[in-house]
Amino acid sequence: MTTADVKAFVFDVFGTLVDWRGGVAREAAVFLQRHGRSGQEADAFADAWRARYQPAMQRVRSGERPFTKLDILHRENLEAVLHEFGIEAKQIPAAELDEFNLAWHRLDPWPDTVEGLARLKSQYIIAPLSNGNVRLMIDMAKHGGLPWDAILGAEVAQAYKPSPEAYLRTAGILALAPGEVCMVAAHNSDLAAAQKCGFRTAFIPRPHEHGASQTTNLKPEHNWDWVATDLVDLAKQLGV
Amino acid sequence: MTTADVKAFVFDVFGTLVDWRGGVAREAAVFLQRHGRSGQEADAFADAWRARYQPAMQRVRSGERPFTKLDILHRENLEAVLHEFGIEAKQIPAAELDEFNLAWHRLDPWPDTVEGLARLKSQYIIAPLSNGNVRLMIDMAKHGGLPWDAILGAEVAQAYKPSPEAYLRTAGILALAPGEVCMVAAHNSDLAAAQKCGFRTAFIPRPHEHGASQTTNLKPEHNWDWVATDLVDLAKQLGV
Numbered sequence: 001m002t003t004a005d006v007k008a009f010v011f012d013v014f015g016t017l018v019d020w021r022g023g024v025a026r027e028a029a030v031f032l033q034r035h036g037r038s039g040q041e042a043d044a045f046a047d048a049w050r051a052r053y054q055p056a057m058q059r060v061r062s063g064e065r066p067f068t069k070l071d072i073l074h075r076e077n078l079e080a081v082l083h084e085f086g087i088e089a090k091q092i093p094a095a096e097l098d099e100f101n102l103a104w105h106r107l108d109p110w111p112d113t114v115e116g117l118a119r120l121k122s123q124y125i126i127a128p129l130s131n132g133n134v135r136l137m138i139d140m141a142k143h144g145g146l147p148w149d150a151i152l153g154a155e156v157a158q159a160y161k162p163s164p165e166a167y168l169r170t171a172g173i174l175a176l177a178p179g180e181v182c183m184v185a186a187h188n189s190d191l192a193a194a195q196k197c198g199f200r201t202a203f204i205p206r207p208h209e210h211g212a213s214q215t216t217n218l219k220p221e222h223n224w225d226w227v228a229t230d231l232v233d234l235a236k237q238l239g240v
Numbered sequence: 241m242t243t244a245d246v247k248a249f250v251f252d253v254f255g256t257l258v259d260w261r262g263g264v265a266r267e268a269a270v271f272l273q274r275h276g277r278s279g280q281e282a283d284a285f286a287d288a289w290r291a292r293y294q295p296a297m298q299r300v301r302s303g304e305r306p307f308t309k310l311d312i313l314h315r316e317n318l319e320a321v322l323h324e325f326g327i328e329a330k331q332i333p334a335a336e337l338d339e340f341n342l343a344w345h346r347l348d349p350w351p352d353t354v355e356g357l358a359r360l361k362s363q364y365i366i367a368p369l370s371n372g373n374v375r376l377m378i379d380m381a382k383h384g385g386l387p388w389d390a391i392l393g394a395e396v397a398q399a400y401k402p403s404p405e406a407y408l409r410t411a412g413i414l415a416l417a418p419g420e421v422c423m424v425a426a427h428n429s430d431l432a433a434a435q436k437c438g439f440r441t442a443f444i445p446r447p448h449e450h451g452a453s454q455t456t457n458l459k460p461e462h463n464w465d466w467v468a469t470d471l472v473d474l475a476k477q478l479g480v
Contacts, residue, residue: 071415125378135415138365138389149378150391155413173395175311175375 006200008174009120010129010152012161012185014107015209017117017128017231018140021046023107031100035087043211048084052077057131057160067158069133075101104132105139110206114145116231123240127152129170129183131160162193171199184234188221195222202226202234246440248414249360250369250392252401252425254347255449257357257368257471258380261286263347271340275327283451288324292317297371297400307398309373315341344372345379350446354385356471363480367392369410369423371400402433411439424474428461435462442466442474 014020024046029039056073059065078101079089089097120126126149128137133155141148152170159165171178178198185191186206195201201224207214220227228234254260264286269279296313299305318341319329329337360366366389368377373395381388392410399405411418418438425431426446435441441464447454460467468474 125382133415134390134392134413138414141389142365148390149381150374150388152374156396173374174378175373 005180006124006182007176007180008125008127009182009184009202010127010170011117012183012187012190013128013130013132013137013140013153015206016184016186016204017113017146018107018109018144019209020050020104020107021209021211024049024103027100027103027106032085035092037085037087041085045081045085047210048081049074049077052080053131061160061163067155067160069155070131071101071104071133071136074104102139105136106143107140109144109146110230112230112232114147116235118147119232119235119240120238121147121149123238125149125174127170127174129153129161129166131166161190164193164197167194167197167199171197182225184231187217191224192222195224200225202228204228204230204234245420246364246422247416247420248365248367249422249424249442250367250410251357252423252427252430253368253370253372253377253380253393255446256424256426256444257353257386258347258349258384259449260290260344260347261449261451264289264343267340267343267346272325275332277325277327281325285321285325287450289314289317289321292320293371301400301403307395307400309395310371311341311344311373311376314344342379345376346383347380349384349386350470352470352472354387356475358387359472359475359480360478361387361389363478365389365414367410367414369393369401369406371406401430404433404437407434407437407439411437422465424471427457431464432462435464440465442468444468444470444474 011017025042028045029042032041032045033039056077060067078097082089117126128148128151130137130153132153134151137151137153140146152173154160154166156173157166157169159169168178171181174181179200182200182202183191183194184202184204186204186209191201191203203220203224205218207218226234226237228237251257265282268285269282272281272285273279296317300307318337322329357366368388368391370377370393372393374391377391377393380386392413394400394406396413397406397409399409408418411421414421419440422440422442423431423434424442424444426444426449431441431443443460443464445458447458466474466477468477
């Protein structure tokens with residue numbers, strides 16, 4: 001199979017295309033200061049909020065609860081994180097928490113993201129294959145100028161990555177064989193799950209996703225189809 | 241409720257945004273001539289193919305068959321129409337019929353469509369709420385330059401218009417109340433179904449959708465929220 005067989009590139013989003021930690025910490029700093037806390041805790045707050053991401057989705061993947069979109073999981077997790085930080089969610093107006101929860105809709109793209117996507121879009125179908133829900137992805141795209149052809153991912157597939165259904169149903173909606181779709185991610189585990197489903201794979205490192213002292217996903221851990229320094233480099237390797 | 245409450249405009253596509261009859265007839269003429277027939281039959285062929293559209297979806301709406309995407313219904317209907325025109329589908333390579341079936345993916349937008357959508361996109365979420373499936377809508381958008389924020393509609397909602405689920409699930413995916421979504425269509429029946437679900441409504445006439453002698457949907461038949469001459473006029477009325 002060659003590059004010519006690939007018809008669509010689908011993307012992990014949180015970490016791969018946008019800086020979730022910086023974006024959430026920026027809004028957390030304002031929130032914490034408004035509630036008499038130090039903005040210094042903002043990075044830790046973002047990390048704590050994100051730490052509840054996989055366990056919340058695992059309850060859906062395991063069948064313990066029906067598919068529930070990420071905005072709702074984020075909102076539930078926010079109350080738990082506030083408690084962890086000694087802030088009682090019940091003391092805060094629900095509308096303020098709802099608004100803070102939308103921090104995930106306002107994450108900034110990495111510097112190469114928009115140019116890389118635009119170049120890939122000139123020759124391929126491009127869509128997110130994110131665990132973020134459709135409205136979250138729409139708002140983020142309008143905020144950061146991400147030029148998607150369509151919004152796909154967990155909500156449309158009704159399954160969270162790395163469940164095989166998330167990948168296979170996305171290929172089905174695109175009316176493509178798995179081998180005609182390439183998953184792009186900064187996370188080796190996402191690519192491993194996609195590859196098991198027959199997808200092509202492309203790795204780009206995001207060594208500061210978790211801050212300066214990141215130790216994971218610094219390099220490709222398997223024999224991925226493409227390894228690029230960033231999205232623009234991936235586009236160049238593909239000749240677009 | 242005022243304009244300020246509307247957050248998203250969703251669109252009927254076949255007829256409202258693109259010229260399905262002209263596009264299908266253009267490809268039908270080539271197909272018919274290749275098979276020893278007159279290109280003069282092309283408009284009638286397009287009409288006959290389209291005539292099988294509602295009955296095919298009705299079998300899904302009634303529960304007689306599970307949700308089946310439009311590409312498959314179009315492909316089934318193509319074989320029936322060929323038979324109606326005295327051409328035996330079995331005599332033609334499946335790949336050629338598959339390719340002809342994609343005529344629906346290559347329909348041209350009306351002259352005002354792209355500018356109108358781009359203007360509306362500057363202030364609102366815009367997405368198709370079409371009975372066309374996701375891949376069909378992606379290909380059409382890439383062909384005609386339709387600048388969607390997301391691809392929604394029957395396949396994502398798993399329900400065909402005018403079933404209420406098609407509208408209500410779309411609003412749910414957008415995380416909007418029905419009254420925050422405006423349906424735009426050239427068909428009064430589509431708007432009536434959307435309005436029953438609580439949507440706002442906008443009518444634009446497409447008096448040549450069915451050719452020069454069209455008799456239906458020449459004007460608004462109810463008290464829609466907006467009536468415009470075309471999409472650019474609608475954008476102007478909305479001040480965008």
